[in-house]
Amino acid sequence: MQKRQADVVIIGAGTAGMTAYRAATRAGKKAILVEGGAFGTTCARVGCMPSKLLIAAADAAHQAQHTSAFGVHVDGTVRIDGKQVMQRVKSERDRFVSFVLSDVEAFPADDKVVGYAKFLDDQTVQVDEHTQIQAQSFVIATGSTSFIPKALLAAGDRLVINDDVFEWEDLPQRIVVVGAGVIGLELGQALSRLGVKTTLLNRSDTVGGITDPEVREAARAAFCCEFALEANATVTATELKDNQVVVHYEQNGQTHHVTADFVLSAAGRIPNVQGLGLENTSAELDEKGMPLFDTETLQIKNTAIFIAGDANNQHPILHEAADDGYQSGMNAAHWPQAPVAVARRAPMGIVFTDPQIMKVGCAYKDLDLARTQIGEVNFANQGRARVMLKNCGRLRVYADKENGRFLGAEMLGPAAEHMAHLLAWCLQMELTIEQMLAMPFYHPVLEEGLRTALRGARVE
Numbered sequence: 001m002q003k004r005q006a007d008v009v010i011i012g013a014g015t016a017g018m019t020a021y022r023a024a025t026r027a028g029k030k031a032i033l034v035e036g037g038a039f040g041t042t043c044a045r046v047g048c049m050p051s052k053l054l055i056a057a058a059d060a061a062h063q064a065q066h067t068s069a070f071g072v073h074v075d076g077t078v079r080i081d082g083k084q085v086m087q088r089v090k091s092e093r094d095r096f097v098s099f100v101l102s103d104v105e106a107f108p109a110d111d112k113v114v115g116y117a118k119f120l121d122d123q124t125v126q127v128d129e130h131t132q133i134q135a136q137s138f139v140i141a142t143g144s145t146s147f148i149p150k151a152l153l154a155a156g157d158r159l160v161i162n163d164d165v166f167e168w169e170d171l172p173q174r175i176v177v178v179g180a181g182v183i184g185l186e187l188g189q190a191l192s193r194l195g196v197k198t199t200l201l202n203r204s205d206t207v208g209g210i211t212d213p214e215v216r217e218a219a220r221a222a223f224c225c226e227f228a229l230e231a232n233a234t235v236t237a238t239e240l241k242d243n244q245v246v247v248h249y250e251q252n253g254q255t256h257h258v259t260a261d262f263v264l265s266a267a268g269r270i271p272n273v274q275g276l277g278l279e280n281t282s283a284e285l286d287e288k289g290m291p292l293f294d295t296e297t298l299q300i301k302n303t304a305i306f307i308a309g310d311a312n313n314q315h316p317i318l319h320e321a322a323d324d325g326y327q328s329g330m331n332a333a334h335w336p337q338a339p340v341a342v343a344r345r346a347p348m349g350i351v352f353t354d355p356q357i358m359k360v361g362c363a364y365k366d367l368d369l370a371r372t373q374i375g376e377v378n379f380a381n382q383g384r385a386r387v388m389l390k391n392c393g394r395l396r397v398y399a400d401k402e403n404g405r406f407l408g409a410e411m412l413g414p415a416a417e418h419m420a421h422l423l424a425w426c427l428q429m430e431l432t433i434e435q436m437l438a439m440p441f442y443h444p445v446l447e448e449g450l451r452t453a454l455r456g457a458r459v460e
């Protein structure tokens with residue numbers, strides 16, 4: 001067993017871990033980065049980037065098939081070559097991974113240890129069976145893993161998660177996606193647009209994490225006409241039959257089944273904290289084995305251990321993982337100085353469906369409706385949206401009735417990723433609806449729709 005010493009040990013070389021490593025070393029500390037799986041990050045290998053590559057192919061197919069309303073006719077059929085689609089997804093994905101790998105390559109060899117880390121006590125981790133490292137402080141940045149409902153386990157090798165999709169050589173003919181959250185909707189719609197017969201089952205009536213009932217209805221209406229989107233559908237069992245999977249589910253008291261090549265579990269993700277030996281430290285664990293931590297500084301209570309990125313399950317998206325990683329690395333480097341809170345940006349989330357979904361600031365479900373003024377726009381008749389035949393969706397903007405401050409928004413509609421940025425920037429600047437309306441709006445643009453919604457949220 002090799003015995004080593006460091007100031008800071010970082011467990012997990014994803015986005016949060018690599019950012020923590022850079023912060024700690026820039027602070028002049030000896031840091032060791034431990035990685036159990038493949039270097040390259042979830043984002044680049046099996047997350048943000050390959051999913052957006054698949055979506056880009058799906059959008060190309062969809063656009064090619066929907067030109068006739070403009071009087072533009074594609075004579076002949078639009079042919080989707082599944083092998084070529086997957087080949088581009090994988091080769092571009094590999095390119096993104098290679099950039100991360102060159103960053104990792106540039107870290108000194110002495111700072112990297114390969115293997116799974118486990119705490120022996122508050123000051124020591126053991127990596128596999130080969131290395132023990134003692135340090136002053138630690139950052140857990142171990143990411144998350146797909147949650148798989150028990151009823152899916154009987155599907156055997158017909159059960160897949162997002163990681164598997166991005167390894168496919170070709171597209172399947174039929175798929176059942178379990179979960180209409182962010183991953184299920186993004187991948188489900190993309191596969192459907194690429195010609196895969198798709199059934200999406202969700203145990204509740206939520207869609208893409210939207211909490212505003214009017215926006216949710218708009219989303220349901222938009223997606224239901226493209227693929228089977230079954231709400232309140234509880235998967236009860238799966239079975240293998242003739243090399244296919246049969247998924248049994250219950251919906252409104254009725255039993256149903258659907259047969260497909262694969263069932264994709266997109267039912268949420270769970271933080272990777274099991275197997276870390278946290279029970280050997282002074283950390284207090286909840287019933288799921290999750291350590292209790294300060295949600296602002298990310299310090300695990302009673303310890304010199306910080307928990308960043310998807311591993312802490314607070315804001316499981318990329319830029320938040322990077323922010324968590326930076327502050328955890330700094331806090332670990334400056335231990336035992338009092339840790340500093342992560343500087344949080346205005347909250348936002350984007351789902352890369354078509355139409356896109358976005359949420360900024362306070363979600364509808366968390367509003368005090370008695371003191372909220374709501375403004376909205378329906379994109380069905382919005383000028384520029386109609387011009388482009390993207391006239392589908394709803395934006396709802398929330399303002400504080402007492403002081404006119406912008407509180408948040410939820411939207412399904414065209415260019416939601418850009419609206420989300422505009423609105424998140426306004427939120428972070430603590431603008432009122434009046435100050436937002438004093439900004440320029442060009443003509444004819446989708447942002448005129450935003451102006452309509454803002455006018456409705458104006459407090460008289």
Ligand SMILES: Cc1cc2nc3c(=O)[nH]c(=O)nc-3n(C[C@H](O)[C@H](O)[C@H](O)COP(=O)(O)OP(=O)(O)OC[C@H]3O[C@@H](n4cnc5c(N)ncnc54)[C@H](O)[C@@H]3O)c2cc1C
Nearest residue numbers: 012014015016036037042047048117143309310316317318
């Ligand atoms: C399909 C998909 C699409 C996504 N799309 C988006 C998107 O469009 N936009 C967005 O903002 N976010 C997106 N996300 C979320 C985003 O990818 C994550 O929030 C982010 O990658 C989390 O980074 P992380 O550093 O916390 O974890 P990771 O990058 O997962 O890093 C964790 C690392 O820890 C290692 N590890 C685990 N346990 C141990 C151990 N005991 N010892 C040593 N190493 C260990 C793992 O091997 C891994 O390399 C997506 C996620 C998925 C799955």
Ligand SMILES: NC(=O)c1ccc[n+]([C@@H]2O[C@H](COP(=O)([O-])OP(=O)(O)OC[C@H]3O[C@@H](n4cnc5c(N)ncnc54)[C@H](O)[C@@H]3O)[C@@H](O)[C@H]2O)c1
Nearest residue numbers: 149179180181182183184202203266267268269316350351
């Ligand atoms: N565009 C992005 O930013 C992006 C893209 C993909 C993933 N992500 C991140 O990854 C995280 C995980 O995504 P996700 O889609 O797996 O989780 P999620 O929490 O967004 O959605 C899970 C969905 O599965 C449903 N569900 C849970 N158990 C079920 C069951 N047994 N049967 C049927 N439905 C069930 C839930 O009701 C929910 O709708 C997201 O929270 C997000 O932070 C972000």
